[in-house]
Amino acid sequence: MLYIKCPYCGLRAQKEFSYGGDATVKRPNINEEVSSEDWDNFVYMRKSPRGKHIELWQHIAGCRQWIKVQRDTATHEIFQTAKVTEEIR
């Protein structure tokens, strides 16, 4: 079970969180024209990297905040966590 540092609550067990997918995907702006290709990429196309991956988790059994987690998908090592408004480099 992973140990995830919520930027609001501190280190908490994985069972308090739910997974939310790739955090680098940006939704096309509302009320703006978007090409079919861009839309399809946003809805369906995801990379599945082996190694570093920035992803979203929600602290559902805690502060209910969505957070960013940079995790190694092969080893589960967590390098960094941040609020969604912050950048992970």
Add this chain to the structure above:
Amino acid sequence: MSQPFRLNKEGLINRKKKISFTFNGKKLFGYEGDTIASALIANGIHLVGRSFKYHRPRGFFGAGVEEPNAKLQVEFNGHSEPNVNATEMELVEGLSATSQNCWPSVNFDIGAINNFLKMFFPAGFYYKTFMWPKSFWYKIYEPFIRKAAGLGVASIEKDKERYEHKFEYCDLLVTGSGPSGLASAYAAAKNGAKVILAEDKPRFGGTLLTDDVSIDNLSGKDWAEKIITELKSMPNVTVKNRSQVFGYYDHNMLVMFERVSDHLEKKSKFTPRQRLWYIRAKETILSTGSIERPIVFGNNDTPGIFLSAAAKEYMKVYGVLVGKKPLIFTNNDSAYETALEFKKNNVEPIILDTREEHSSELIDEAKSKGIDIRFSHGVIVANGYKKVKSAKIGKLNKDKNSFEKIETVDCDCICVSGFWTPSVHLASQSGNKLKYEEKIDAFIPDKKKQHETSVGAANGSFTLEESLKHGFENGSNLSAKITETKTEISIPNVNEKKYGAHDKFWCMPLPKNENPKRFVDFQNDVSVSDIEIALREGYRSIEHVKRYTTLGMATDQGRTSNLNGLQLVSNIENKIVPEVGHTTFRPPFTPITIGTIVGREVGMEYMPTRKTPMHEWHEKNNAVFVDAGAWKRPRYYKQGSETLFEASKREAKNVRENVGICDVTTLGKIDIKGPDAAEFLNRVYTNAWMKLPVGKARYGLMLREDGIVMDDGTTTRISENHYHMTTTTAQAANVLSHLEYYLQIVWPELNVNVVSTTEQWAGAAIAGPKSRDMLSKLYPELDVSNDALPFMGYKEAEFFGVPSRIFRISFSGELAYEINVKSDHGMFMWEKMMEVGKEFGNQPYGTEALSTLRIEMGHVAGPELDGRTIPSDVSLNGLVSKKKDFIGKNSLGREAFNVESRQKIVGLIPIDRKSSIPEGSHIVQDQNAKLPNPKLGHVSSSCWSVENNNPFSLAIMKDGKNMIGKKFFVVSPLKNKSIEVEVISSHYVDPEGKRVRS
């Protein structure tokens, strides 16, 4: 009642307390502190089971977790447990143990015929034999294999015992209380670290209990006791015996299995039997020690053959002799300690040492005591069927592959030692890639992936001095990093015997014309020839050899067989062991009970139960409940001997004719506040929300980004910047997360807050033609006319003195209202409604009637919004705005969503107007068509239409739009039903929706 193999005084058992037990029906006794194994051996019993494949007689081989054979069916404290390790289970009064995998008895086992047919049971036997003919598999082969396989019998009784889970956090977890573990724990504790020390055996000390050593002039055992006593007195230390750390998971999470009370004679009702610990450790010391490696020889599985260290442990810990005429067969010095222990107890051993004549401290001591030592010797084959009687021994030539001389010697036990294998299971589980250490011919931990450090024998250091030094150093350094205090500890003086080098010899050759089985893996009956066959047949990867031969599988996970198997493969392949590699070590290290994994999460505690504030009333009024997620909802209120069908029909009919009330508390409720709330709802829902006036509700539909319908519900504008959203019961949690996702990540610029208020409001629906009359009685002061409170209207008013919200919304399709009061007032509201509603014929209705009402109206719910439908599929395209953007809008333009023959919701009625249609049935053109019969759609919801008095179903059907009026079959192979149906509109009752507006 004498115990022929019990020594007079040796051992750590309590001779003052006798414990009686039975084995295969025979009454026996042992002492407090015995294991089942030590008590049986004391009584001279060695034959305890039959082997897995050949049903060969088997006895004890080890004295702890390494035991591959002695798995018993044990009954105690009123329950029966299979595969109990006799070398670990402590003796308790009244315990009854029986042998497994034998019939009719362990002494005469018919399955043993397999032993004489063994040429027909080579590696891969099952794979080769049961392939053909294919049709035999289900009826003949599988039942046969199932009957033949397996060891004990699982109980079918409910487990009455209590099991617990515990979560713990510490700075340092030490796994094993041998010398290195004690030293690590002690040093860390002195630095102020929070330490947990876990020992799987009942007694602390590990090898200190059996080795002839002294530390600071104390015996090993006394030193261990001193350290443990001090550790126990420290508030920052938790010391646990009978506790096996069996799994190492991500982020330094370890799992430990504690045997809390199986050894106790009396315990309170609340004492758990076993406890599972989830331990998050900042650092872990793996002081798991090592397990003795056997040497392979002919019939080496005969009862009476032991690991040499086990024989020593039986003498020193339990005061038990494994035999009175022992052969010690070794390739190293450690077995000499066993020989000396025998000698001390006036038993004359013969030592067969595979090494050429040489000297070392221990060899010299053995010589000086007059022990018969034969160098360049080994056991070729053990004689005796149910117990060792003699052994054919041989003097090896220099090539170690042929014999100079062969003779037979009498013996009643053989103690074998092939040097030591570090227990690296936990290190390997943590992700540590092991490395092969030439010096000890075994794998030890290499680069760490997590915060773990192996010390002592687990790390390949087999001297006490080194183990203690590593223990103190690592315990001190690792904890000092955490506590930032360092207490100096002087490393104690050690007195131990020095070992010479071991011999790289693990498999005895066979003389010509002799072919006894030489077992590598006892638990799975894998012999040398099985491994040879696997390699001959082309298996190369060690993982494949493992699966083909079953080497190293099952409960002992190859603790005594892995390295010998690897050595064999590497010899045959002409490779060195590290090139062959090793198989993966998987948790659990030792078997654990299912009860421990489950813990308290059984029955009522399996998951939380959510009850509405009116639950007690429902219970008192014969409600039959149904689970809706964690909620309990009344399914129907049973009157007399009514069936579900009769009751739900009565309740639904009463709503259509009079009025009924339904507990709708479980609907998800979300409070939405903020100046941008309208804009937010406008983006979340497919329809327009910018112009909804205060005091009005609106039905809304929300999609996922891929265009699939996510949920539906009504949202009401309570005030300028305050909305009350409802969701379906099932989707409440998902919708909240969905809203939070968009507010926190996608549109953080919107000034909106959302919070769940599901638990804060109790809700009741009042539905039926007489609902307005009833409402006016409930709110005598309020104008509830159609003009004052029209369809989709909202009002706040006092309900007999308590604040309430009135929504004019309808799920039943009737004139209906929904009243919300604070949860605390829920019961009050419900009872008042029942009282006031009497004169209008009000009856409560459950979810079954609720479904009937919505289905015949063609209102969609979960079964239609199943994650595969878009708005037009369920005739909700009228709610999809063409003017504005919203979540999922861009996906609705996808080609497949817009083809003419796209699936669509329809209604179905049986031609005979009688046969009810099972939900989940498939719609087909021809009921007799050849399989696979093309599926045209499926039945999503079914009911008995109370309005038309015949069955009616909703279905999602391909090209449904153009199917109205046509006839098809619905087939349910599960229920063996085929019914001819006609396709009609999904709106079976009041298609214009007049009633809700009346």
